[in-house]
Amino acid sequence: MIKLKGWLPLVALIATTIGKPQNGNLAPNSDFKGLSFDNIEWAKATSRASKFVAQLTLDEKIGIVTGNASNLQGCIGNIDAVPRLNFQGICMMDGPQGINRAESVSVFPSGITMGATWDTSLIYQRGMAMAKEFKGKGAHVMLGPVSGPLGRNALGGRNWEGFAADPYLTGLAMSASIAGAQSVGVQTSSKHFIGNEQETQRTRTTSIDGSIVEAVSSNIDDRTLHELYLWPFVDAVRAGTTSIMCSYNRVNQEYACANERLLTDILRDEIGFRGYVVSDWYATHSTLATANAGLDLEMPGVSLAQDPTYFGDALLGAVSAGNVTQSRLDDMATRVLTPYYLLEQDNDYPTVDPASIYNYVFQEVGWDSPYIPLLLPLLGDKEPPAGRDVRGDHASLIRKIGAAGSVLLKNEGGILPLSASTTMNIGVFGNDAGDPTDGLTALLTDDPLGFEYGTLDIGGGSGTGRHSNLVSPLNAIKERIANTGGKVQYLLSNSIISENNFRTIYPRPDVCLVFLKTYAAETYDRASFEADWNSTQVVTNVANFCNNTIVVTHSAGINTMPWSNHTNVKAIIAAHLPGEETGNAIVDVLWGEVEPSGRLPYTVPKSAADYGIPITNLTGQDVGRYGWQANFTEGLMIDYRHFDAFDIEPLFPFGFGLSYTTFEMATPATFTSLVPSGSLTPTPDAAVEIQPGGNPELWSTLITGTVAVRNTGTRAGATVVQLYMSYPKSSVPDGTPLRVLRGFQKVYLEPGAESVVLFNLTRRDVSFWDVDAQSWRVPEGELGFYAGFNSRELVQNATLILL
Numbered sequence: 001m002i003k004l005k006g007w008l009p010l011v012a013l014i015a016t017t018i019g020k021p022q023n024g025n026l027a028p029n030s031d032f033k034g035l036s037f038d039n040i041e042w043a044k045a046t047s048r049a050s051k052f053v054a055q056l057t058l059d060e061k062i063g064i065v066t067g068n069a070s071n072l073q074g075c076i077g078n079i080d081a082v083p084r085l086n087f088q089g090i091c092m093m094d095g096p097q098g099i100n101r102a103e104s105v106s107v108f109p110s111g112i113t114m115g116a117t118w119d120t121s122l123i124y125q126r127g128m129a130m131a132k133e134f135k136g137k138g139a140h141v142m143l144g145p146v147s148g149p150l151g152r153n154a155l156g157g158r159n160w161e162g163f164a165a166d167p168y169l170t171g172l173a174m175s176a177s178i179a180g181a182q183s184v185g186v187q188t189s190s191k192h193f194i195g196n197e198q199e200t201q202r203t204r205t206t207s208i209d210g211s212i213v214e215a216v217s218s219n220i221d222d223r224t225l226h227e228l229y230l231w232p233f234v235d236a237v238r239a240g241t242t243s244i245m246c247s248y249n250r251v252n253q254e255y256a257c258a259n260e261r262l263l264t265d266i267l268r269d270e271i272g273f274r275g276y277v278v279s280d281w282y283a284t285h286s287t288l289a290t291a292n293a294g295l296d297l298e299m300p301g302v303s304l305a306q307d308p309t310y311f312g313d314a315l316l317g318a319v320s321a322g323n324v325t326q327s328r329l330d331d332m333a334t335r336v337l338t339p340y341y342l343l344e345q346d347n348d349y350p351t352v353d354p355a356s357i358y359n360y361v362f363q364e365v366g367w368d369s370p371y372i373p374l375l376l377p378l379l380g381d382k383e384p385p386a387g388r389d390v391r392g393d394h395a396s397l398i399r400k401i402g403a404a405g406s407v408l409l410k411n412e413g414g415i416l417p418l419s420a421s422t423t424m425n426i427g428v429f430g431n432d433a434g435d436p437t438d439g440l441t442a443l444l445t446d447d448p449l450g451f452e453y454g455t456l457d458i459g460g461g462s463g464t465g466r467h468s469n470l471v472s473p474l475n476a477i478k479e480r481i482a483n484t485g486g487k488v489q490y491l492l493s494n495s496i497i498s499e500n501n502f503r504t505i506y507p508r509p510d511v512c513l514v515f516l517k518t519y520a521a522e523t524y525d526r527a528s529f530e531a532d533w534n535s536t537q538v539v540t541n542v543a544n545f546c547n548n549t550i551v552v553t554h555s556a557g558i559n560t561m562p563w564s565n566h567t568n569v570k571a572i573i574a575a576h577l578p579g580e581e582t583g584n585a586i587v588d589v590l591w592g593e594v595e596p597s598g599r600l601p602y603t604v605p606k607s608a609a610d611y612g613i614p615i616t617n618l619t620g621q622d623v624g625r626y627g628w629q630a631n632f633t634e635g636l637m638i639d640y641r642h643f644d645a646f647d648i649e650p651l652f653p654f655g656f657g658l659s660y661t662t663f664e665m666a667t668p669a670t671f672t673s674l675v676p677s678g679s680l681t682p683t684p685d686a687a688v689e690i691q692p693g694g695n696p697e698l699w700s701t702l703i704t705g706t707v708a709v710r711n712t713g714t715r716a717g718a719t720v721v722q723l724y725m726s727y728p729k730s731s732v733p734d735g736t737p738l739r740v741l742r743g744f745q746k747v748y749l750e751p752g753a754e755s756v757v758l759f760n761l762t763r764r765d766v767s768f769w770d771v772d773a774q775s776w777r778v779p780e781g782e783l784g785f786y787a788g789f790n791s792r793e794l795v796q797n798a799t800l801i802l803l
Contacts, residue, residue, distance in 0.1 A: 037342060039691075045338045049341055053334050053337065062319075064333040064336055064337065065329070066301040066312045067302070069300040073352055073357060074352060075091035075092055075093055075356065076094050076143070076360075077143075077278075079297075088349070088351075092143055093142065093143065095462045096145050096463050097579075099139070099465065102137060102353070103386070104468050106130075107457065107467050107580040108130055110458060111160065115170070116576055117597070118599050119404060119746045126177070126397065127179065128181065129397055130142065131182070131183075131184035131186035135184055135186050135349070135350060136350060136353075137353045137390055138349070138350045142187065144161075144189065145163075145178065145190060145191075146163075147167075148192040148196040148229065150232070153613055153615050154529070154611045155528075155614075156525055156615070157198075158463070158522055159558075160577055165602045166640070166741050167228050168740070168741045168742060168743075170232040174190060174232050178240060182241075185343045186343070188242060188243070189243040189278060191244070191245035192248070193245060193262070194218075194225070194256060195229055195632075196247035196256070200619070204285060213628065216629070217628065218632060220632045224635045226769035228638070230271075237271050240692065242338075243275045243276050244276075245278050247283065255289075257277075257279045257284055258284075258286055258289040258295065260292070270694060271694045272692045273692065276296035276338075277294055277297070278296065278297040278299055279297065284309075285310065287318050288318055288323050291315060291318065296332040297336050355385045358385065395469070398578075398580055399588070403578075404598060407575075409573065410570070411571050412571065415511075415548060415571050416589075417590065425508075426477060426511055427491075427508075427512040428488060428492075429490070429514045430492065430494060431454070432473075433492055434474045434475075435455070438451060441466045455470070455472045455473055455517070455582055456518075456554045457577055458577050459519065459521055461521040464521070467580055474490055476586070476587040494533040494538050502541075508546065512550070515554065516532075517553070517555065520557055531555060531559050539566070543569050547568050548568065549570060550573070551569060553573070554575050558604060558605070561604065573596070574598075576598075596657065596658065597659065597719070600653070603643055603791075605650055610643070612642055613634055613642070616629070636736070640654035653791045654741075654790065654791040655789070655790035656791075656792075657720070661716070663711055663712060664709070665708065665795045665796055669705055669706055669798070672703075672705070674701055674702060675703075680702070683773060684698055685697055695776075698763050699762050699763070699764065700762060701762055702778075705761075707721060707759075707796070708755070710749070710753070716749065717748070718747060721787065721789070722787070722788060723759060724787075725742040726738060727781075728779050728782045732768050732779050741791075742766075778802055782800070784798075
């Protein structure tokens with residue numbers, strides 16, 4: 001029985017099925033759940049793949065499931081062609097922010113920037129635009145999007161590649177990204193599955209003396225796995241992601257890529273994944289364990305460097321000996337090929353850009369690469385070819401997203417937006433403001449701070465990109481006021497600013513803009529919460545010098561802001577990693593050409609100690625081969641859930657962001673139950689056939705609600721209406737969060753205008769994972785619903801009694 005009590009302001013995300021999107025002109029937060037290809041389409045593609053595999057020799061089947069990096073094709077991952085059957089092969093390229101190791105491509109905003117938009121329409125459009133570039137370069141598979149790491153460790157080195165430290169927001173972002181990319185005909189490889197929450201000792205290492213230390217083991221209880229880390233992968237599977245990339249780390253003592261519980265029992269049997277599992281590069285450490293556990297494709301496989309491969313000849317021997325069955329091999333090959341036919345990549349798909357191999361070797365590895373002698377005969381006396389320009393008009397989208405992902409955290413006295421009609425003397429400070437001094441492509445470095453001079457718009461590692469164009473904040477600001485009679489002065493050396501030396505700045509600026517940066521990259525984690533390059537002293541000195549100081553952070557993650565309450569720091573903008581149009585995007589926000597609408601996808605703490613989950617780091621300790629253990633004893637309590645559980649006041653809460661206008665939710669909400677009284681069962685029907693996303697009953701809508709939001713200010717603008725839900729304490733296990741995000745909607749309104757937002761809550765949204773029953777269970781008792789503008793500003797609330 002469902003019994004209503006009180007008003008329900010919001011209840012969840014719109015649940016209208018929109019079918020396969022054909023363009024990016026979708027309403028914000030359109031529902032991307034349920035966009036997976038239907039059973040008939042999958043069946044047809046599987047049949048074609050199965051018939052193709054039946055024609056292959058045993059060696060050719062092994063070739064389909066083993067990458068080949070020795071053919072100098074220029075892709076980060078290759079599956080060899082089978083010319084006799086007119087199969088052209090499959091090309092995989094990094095990464096989740098755009099094509100890496102290529103020229104004439106766009107550098108898109110990072111995942112964390114997309115999460116900060118809280119706008120699945122923009123996320124969808126980004127996915128589609130990126131996929132067009134991948135396809136233009138001849139790549140069949142885009143290695144992304146990312147929901148692992150989710151953000152357990154606030155200093156995780158790859159958090160910026162993912163979307164948010166919350167499974168609900170991340171899940172919707174995954175769905176939108178996949179829908180956008182695959183609408184173009186490009187496969188997605190959702191990663192990194194699973195518990196890949198730190199870079200430190202992320203994989204096996206071998207010492208000079210030959211001793212081996214295994215990767216860190218992420219030890220996660222079953223409920224936490226399901227409700228937190230698996231949640232966005234379920235959304236990805238339901239949205240139709242064609243592949244899942246298993247991660248480097250161990251999970252509960254077994255490597256993720258050799259974990260049958262994860263790859264078969266959960267991924268395939270429980271949540272209905274129909275695509276293929278590919279290893280992260282060199283994440284495979286065995287043959288039988290990985291193949292029989294559910295790994296379908298090893299990457300990079302065979303290489304010129306003769307790195308060990310556990311498939312290839314080793315798998316051939318295992319199949320010949322009967323240790324891996326022929327049927328399992330056929331299943332592996334069929335799974336790998338099914339998406340190729342599903343997305344019709346066998347039909348006039350672009351060839352791989354001939355410049356790709358030269359881009360990779362010359363630009364990524366360098367002229368001293370041992371592969372150069374192999375390439376020179378291909379060139380003869382010619383220069384390497386120029387790459388195909390696949391950027392199209394994507395710069396305008398990147399600029400739009402960069403502005404939408406900028407979060408206004410402070411705006412004292414309404415200093416922003418800056419006046420477009422007033423002649424101003426602008427001071428620009430900080431080593432993040434200008435053009436990179438070492439060129440548009442960051443040189444490879446082991447320095448955890450990255451490059452010193454130049455604006456930071458993207459992180460490092462496999463998720464980075466090579467700029468063809470980069471608009472710095474300084475140049476965009478100069479251009480903005482070039483015709484106003486204003487003045488721009490600048491000081492870009494953090495060292496000089498830290499010495500309190502402002503002799504080059506005269507007269508004193510009317511407004512001072514300080515640009516800070518925080519770099520992060522694959523293979524190592526961040527060491528500090530503060531922004532890099534002596535940032536606190538830089539802001540303090542500029543603020544002491546300038547009465548109207550505005551701080552802009554370009555950051556790969558969460559920062560403390562010990563200078564935030566300085567009297568002269570009048571405004572703060574967290575601009576994240578906005579991509580190549582970073583300067584234009586921030587100028588649009590600063591001068592009010594675009595209303596700030598970004599909201600934090602994480603919590604900003606008052607101090608580093610407020611985040612209670614450190615990176616597991618046993619470097620230098622003699623812990624033995626298997627000693628690296630990361631015990632996820634915090635369970636579900638990460639980010640805002642942690643702050644709520646320990647009643648810690650954040651500096652800026654999850655979901656927070658200001659606008660140049662104001663909003664209110666004053667009209668009582670309406671509520672409708674879609675479940676007849678007494679007809680709801682605690683768990684879904686176990687006899688129902690599993691579909692992508694799991695038991696289809698989990699996606700049925702149980703509750704609907706509406707809430708009216710009004711723009712009470714004098715400017716048009718957007719806000720994000722958010723719903724948080726609490727479980728009945730009496731019928732859920734210990735360790736349940738105080739509240740969890742279960743709905744949001746970005747709403748754009750003219751001054752004085754009002755909009756009614758519709759939200760739906762599914763069975764999965766209101767359930768918890770019952771470990772004993774191994775099923776999602778609707779709890780008995782009173783659910784609480786809290787609507788507002790961030791996790792701590794909850795304006796309306798209501799309760800609902802279930803069962």
